[in-house]
Amino acid sequence: DTEVTQTPKHLVMGMTNKKSLKCEQHMGHRAMYWYKQKAKKPPELMFVYSYEKLSINESVPSRFSPECPNSSLLNLHLHALQPEDSALYLCASSRQGSRDPLHFGNGTRLTVT
Amino acid sequence: GNSVTQMEGPVTLSEEAFLTINCTYTATGYPSLFWYVQYPGEGLQLLLKATKADDKGSNKGFEATYRKETTSFHLEKGSVQVSDSAVYFCALPLTRTNTGNQFYFGTGTSLTVIP
Numbered sequence: 001d002t003e004v005t006q007t008p009k010h011l012v013m014g015m016t017n018k019k020s021l022k023c024e025q026h027m028g029h030r031a032m033y034w035y036k037q038k039a040k041k042p043p044e045l046m047f048v049y050s051y052e053k054l055s056i057n058e059s060v061p062s063r064f065s066p067e068c069p070n071s072s073l074l075n076l077h078l079h080a081l082q083p084e085d086s087a088l089y090l091c092a093s094s095r096q097g098s099r100d101p102l103h104f105g106n107g108t109r110l111t112v113t
Numbered sequence: 114g115n116s117v118t119q120m121e122g123p124v125t126l127s128e129e130a131f132l133t134i135n136c137t138y139t140a141t142g143y144p145s146l147f148w149y150v151q152y153p154g155e156g157l158q159l160l161l162k163a164t165k166a167d168d169k170g171s172n173k174g175f176e177a178t179y180r181k182e183t184t185s186f187h188l189e190k191g192s193v194q195v196s197d198s199a200v201y202f203c204a205l206p207l208t209r210t211n212t213g214n215q216f217y218f219g220t221g222t223s224l225t226v227i228p
Contacts, residue, residue, distance in 0.1 A: 004156075006156075031213030031214065032213075033213065040200075040221070040223070041220075041221070042202055042218035042219065042220060042221050043157065043218055045215055045216075048213045048215065049213070050213045055213060056213070056215065090156050090157070092157075094213060094214045096213065096214075099144075099145040099164050099206075100214060101145075101147055101159045101162055101214075102157075102159075102214060102216060103159070104149075104156035104157045104158070105156050106154075106155050106156040107155075107156045
């Protein structure tokens with residue numbers, strides 16, 4: 001069982017839709033992450049939140065908008081996506097130490113039509 | 114900066130065969146090293162880790178030793194099972210600090226175990 005919960009598991013959206021991905025963890029981790037993973041590729045970092053503040057944005061297009069309402073929750077708001085944005089979106093959390101691993105959720109499989 | 118080079122796949126083995134997946138790293142200092150596994154339809158799970166040179170990480174019959182002299186962290190298992198079929202990623206933290214643990218992931222090695 002994963003300790004990072006992501007909803008929904010699957011999402012199909014049109015290019016004009018607005019939708020949100022949600023992530024929750026109750027491990028007391030103060031760093032949370034969004035990753036994008038295409039088929040047969042490693043995860044690519046999108047955003048990092050540290051103590052509820054956005055600390056890293058890896059030049060992600062503005063049609064992806066992250067939000068961290070509190071230390072347990074992380075959202076990714078989606079608007080006007082393109083078909084090439086179809087991917088598995090993974091949320092992760094970690095403690096702040098440099099030797100601590102990432103803990104991943106099972107992801108949201110997004111399809112943009 | 115830090116990076117890893119991982120053995121290309123895919124790898125196909127018969128059940129009970131010996132598995133090695135090679136991973137070499139380039140790093141400033143001595144970061145922790147990790148192996149993650151991704152089963153079909155799931156996220157990445159931490160398989161094992163080693164935090165310093167000569168450490169051996171182990172879990173579920175898998176082992177990897179942090180070798181400073183060869184800058185390697187090869188994953189091994191003595192007898193694979195069908196349930197080990199998955200994609201395996203070698204990973205290490207990047208050098209940025211105070212912003213959470215940003216990881217560099219290897220390209221992934223797909224393993225299929227046939228009965």
